[in-house]
Amino acid sequence: MTLVVATESVTKRFGSVVALDGVTFGFEAGIVYGLLGPNGAGKTTLIRILTTLLRPDSGRALVDGIDVVAQPGPARSRIGLAGQSAAVDGFLTGRENIEMIGRLYGLTARESKRRTEEILERIGLVEAADRLVRTYSGGMRRRLDLAASMVGRPRVLFLDEPTTGIDPRSRLDIWELIEDLVSDGTTILLTTQYLEEADRLASRIGVIDNGRLIVEGTPDELKDRVGGAVVEVSVPTDRVDEATAALKEIAGEPPKVDRVSGHLSIPAVRGASTLVAVVRRLDQLGIEPEDIALHKPTLDDVFLTLTGHPAEAEVTA
Amino acid sequence: MTRLVSDVVVITRRNLLRNLRLPQLVLFATVQPVMFLVLFNYVFGGSIGLALPPAAGGRYINWLIPGLLVQVVTFGAAQTALGLTEDLKSGVIDRFRSLPMTRAAVLAGRTLADSARNGFVVALMLGVGAVMGFRYQTGFLGLVSAFLLALGFGYSFSWVMATIGLFAKDPETAQTAGFLPLFPLVFASSVFVPTQTMPGWLRAFADHQPVTVIGNAARGLILGEGALPAGHTVASEVRGAILWIGLILVVFVPLAVRAYRRAVA
Numbered sequence: 001m002t003l004v005v006a007t008e009s010v011t012k013r014f015g016s017v018v019a020l021d022g023v024t025f026g027f028e029a030g031i032v033y034g035l036l037g038p039n040g041a042g043k044t045t046l047i048r049i050l051t052t053l054l055r056p057d058s059g060r061a062l063v064d065g066i067d068v069v070a071q072p073g074p075a076r077s078r079i080g081l082a083g084q085s086a087a088v089d090g091f092l093t094g095r096e097n098i099e100m101i102g103r104l105y106g107l108t109a110r111e112s113k114r115r116t117e118e119i120l121e122r123i124g125l126v127e128a129a130d131r132l133v134r135t136y137s138g139g140m141r142r143r144l145d146l147a148a149s150m151v152g153r154p155r156v157l158f159l160d161e162p163t164t165g166i167d168p169r170s171r172l173d174i175w176e177l178i179e180d181l182v183s184d185g186t187t188i189l190l191t192t193q194y195l196e197e198a199d200r201l202a203s204r205i206g207v208i209d210n211g212r213l214i215v216e217g218t219p220d221e222l223k224d225r226v227g228g229a230v231v232e233v234s235v236p237t238d239r240v241d242e243a244t245a246a247l248k249e250i251a252g253e254p255p256k257v258d259r260v261s262g263h264l265s266i267p268a269v270r271g272a273s274t275l276v277a278v279v280r281r282l283d284q285l286g287i288e289p290e291d292i293a294l295h296k297p298t299l300d301d302v303f304l305t306l307t308g309h310p311a312e313a314e315v316t317a
Numbered sequence: 318m319t320r321l322v323s324d325v326v327v328i329t330r331r332n333l334l335r336n337l338r339l340p341q342l343v344l345f346a347t348v349q350p351v352m353f354l355v356l357f358n359y360v361f362g363g364s365i366g367l368a369l370p371p372a373a374g375g376r377y378i379n380w381l382i383p384g385l386l387v388q389v390v391t392f393g394a395a396q397t398a399l400g401l402t403e404d405l406k407s408g409v410i411d412r413f414r415s416l417p418m419t420r421a422a423v424l425a426g427r428t429l430a431d432s433a434r435n436g437f438v439v440a441l442m443l444g445v446g447a448v449m450g451f452r453y454q455t456g457f458l459g460l461v462s463a464f465l466l467a468l469g470f471g472y473s474f475s476w477v478m479a480t481i482g483l484f485a486k487d488p489e490t491a492q493t494a495g496f497l498p499l500f501p502l503v504f505a506s507s508v509f510v511p512t513q514t515m516p517g518w519l520r521a522f523a524d525h526q527p528v529t530v531i532g533n534a535a536r537g538l539i540l541g542e543g544a545l546p547a548g549h550t551v552a553s554e555v556r557g558a559i560l561w562i563g564l565i566l567v568v569f570v571p572l573a574v575r576a577y578r579r580a581v582a
Contacts, residue, residue: 051415053411053414053415053416053422074417075418076417077417079415081411081412081415084408087408087411087412088407088412089331089409091335091338091409092331092334096331100327101412102333102414102520103323103324103327104324104413104418105417106320106417106418132338148412152416233465
């Protein structure tokens, strides 16, 4: 399988700070690869190296088979960059911004104009195209930023935290745009602090912490590492003993019990069927659960299990 | 090569548009030289007027304008350092550096756009000067040559400022660092007063540094040979001026391009 992005033992130091400590990874064309990690984990440094903005201290980095250090020029015509590492120009209009980037990708004035109209349509900025970008909302700027990175039809798009610091509604817009791009066959490397984002968009995820890639896999594989789903139920504290016996019967093993809160949980080996079994049994016993849920592990759980510390507290935008 | 030209055109256009859409920038860039002109002419004019060579036609403003021409483009070049650091900070430079464009185009486009702004500001100052009584003593061609020479120097000095900006990295540092070479170059020169009265050590510097050489060349072109220190000719000053412009470009274009390649915000 040919990898469209690949690195081999990439290291980078800034003074005494080790930003990347031997990162080796890669992925094939046509997917979204999610690079997940807290602030300062090394995500942006890795993106900057892959997009030729920074030279690694050692190791190799290839994009579309091209060594980005040895041949930065050819590499640049195959990539697009958006997010916190790149910016759009506030004193140009949306249309001018995209046209300019198109020209700098080497498109002729006519090609660039045509492509710009196509993209403005696609990102839903036709109405605002002739306004100065400094009057745009944060979400609009991000969409424009993304559009600018697409104009040269790059093989790989690098999106550095494309939704950090924008409102939930705009985040949804960006997600839909990214999904739309992938369905067209664009390959995307996306960094994010948001577990939910990686889970929704990426078909493969790498978790990065302190400059090291600590685990890689599909979202499901990662979730499996912290165990499967569980059924969680809260019952009145005077019925805990009865409920414990009932759940033991269903699960074939003693449930986890918190006597003070009346909270019990068992592995949901049969998924939703386990949940149904619990509901039925409790009903037969005349126990009214205060709360009952099938809990699937989140990437947050993955992060906690793998690194021993929680991921960056999710910013409520 | 065609790629270089088209990239430079695209970037120059972008920077010019920014200038037009930042009216306060053009306003302050215009007000400052006019203020210099008015202040220097009316504050110093009376006392200096008496000591001027006859070529000045008895008016300090005739002596002052060729000097201010050079002073204004030199100060104007400082804008290059500021503009570049702002682009570095906002991430625009990162985007440019990730694109398959010619490396030198961002700097060439920036310096060209800044020179265009310089040209506008200087032309305006000449207009105000004319209203205040400035008259060229040679011919219109002399005035145009002096104007172009000053712009050429401003352009070369923009590359010095680009280098400083790329090393300074943030706008605040760039502003402070950029002014360091400006003051000695502009004030220890023949821009405002003849250098004859300066102490010997300072005069040695003042007589040979680029701002004086360009200033003298401009003065010779506008007022005639009589305005130059004894033994200097207009041709020799113009030659010296072109030499300085070439020398600055040869040193600072590669330096700035190198700094740009390594620039990290």
